[in-house]
Amino acid sequence: MKIAALALVVCVLAVASLLFGSADVSLKDLFRLLSHNDDPGLSTIVLDIRLPRTLLALLVGAGVSASGAAIQGMFRNPLADPALIGVSAGAALFAAIYVVLDGSQGLSLIGMTGSAFVGGLLTTWIVLVVGGRGGGLSTILLAGIAINAIALSGVGMLSYLSTDMQLRSISFWALGSLNGATWVSVLLALAIPVVVLLIFLESRNLNVITLGDEEAEHLGVSHQKLRVRIVSLCAVAVGIGVALTGVIAFLGLVVPHLVRMTLGSNHRTVVPASALLGGMLLLVADVISRTILAPTELPVGILTALVGGPFFIYLIMVEQKGRLVL
């Protein structure tokens, strides 16, 4: 019921988001567009610029947030972030490599996205292989931290070597933006809902793994196999998102947390609600980021970090108050 209400709010906001931007579009214009399209300018703004952007925000926000929920459950740590498995840093590194190696000024969406996606998956795979050797969760966590640091130092090194133009591309990408949304990127992002559905199918297993690895095994769930499945699914969902929009900070961390505070911990609720709320918040953040400094745009990653950071501190403080057992 609550999920359905959330879905309805998402739909309303999605339509509303089409009205915001540097050009004025009214609700009447939208109806006109639906009934008989006699204005090519309006059609370009709404159908080719804003609609793909809205859809991309919903899809990427959903993928990152549902992954956050799954990673937090799997690491049994409500403060875990999908970035822990190295996917964002790896994608950033490979995007930077592509920018520096590609001599041309106009970067291709497919080239940049493809290399970022491959980089994200490759780094996650290294984290799994290195971290999996120790067998424990903490080994994966530590491997993730180390490999994150290595990848980001690589990005730093490439930024140092790059030209001003390339540096701008690298840093803009690292800040996260939905500015480049096209129908091609929406098409690529359509894999995200499939992955979110697969994560949802692991909900019961995620519930059980929060009890502990041994406890999960006694309830019929292999923690090792589940770990590989969850990390791989999240790497794909976050990898696509990061590849298409850059790094969107804090969403994967804050959204599942917010859902748990209001709707409880059952992953059968947490995963879909995080996907909906994540999509919704990224959409709202994007609308704000493209209107607040209009006609220029603030990268949405800056906004999510700016709002998400303090809000997260607030969440931690509220949560500690409500707990007896620490």
Place this chain on the structure above:
Amino acid sequence: MNLSARNISFAIKDLTILRDIDLEIQGGKTTVLLGPNGAGKSTLMKILSGYLKATGGEVMIAGCDPEKISLKARARMLGVLTQRSSLEFPFTAREVIAMGRMPFGVSEGFDEVTQELLSMFGVAADQSYLTMSGGEQQLVQLCRVFAQVWGRGSEAFLLLDEPMTALDLRYQSKIASTLKKLSLQGLGQLVVMHDINLAAELADEIVLMSHGNVVAKGSAEEALKVDNLERTFDTVINQLGGGSERYFRAELEK
């Protein structure tokens, strides 16, 4: 149906934790493992439950090698309470208990078994696990494990590592009576505990362990003797009373 361990040894590199342990848990019988901290009781429990693989010897669950039984099938045969569960999320008591029904494909917490356990132990169904006291959390974890074997009779075993930890007297007696009731239904049980006198009351067989070895084994009458207990716990033990009235306690160090 039996759960048996033959010649079990376990070592990590040069450190031997268990040496040649033989144990058999029969349906409807309760075996209690007693011993000092670090004696290897929990390790033995992990080996019997199939979580750890022994470095020597063999374990058989109902005549089968546990490695050949799928995790799902094993979860329907064994309910296991470990010493520490690391639940950090605000699940409700109902949700935690219902996790015990997962091997049977039920998990939403409104099934008969979960409802029965909730009302039987007077657990506040919708209270968040994280706002509960240590004893209440232990009770919820126990209910979760009970949910896994409830009504299974001789088709299942219960392996409990220190179930009475943090429980007050009322709940200790309630859990003890539940264990007796389950035993009458044919459920085989292995319980690790530290209360010698409660062990005497519950056990069909007592196994005293120290430094990875079995010191003594037998009925409460046979195994619980002052010299056996002193050898096991390496401390002075006093016996008060005799026969069914006997009571053991460790002498305070001067």
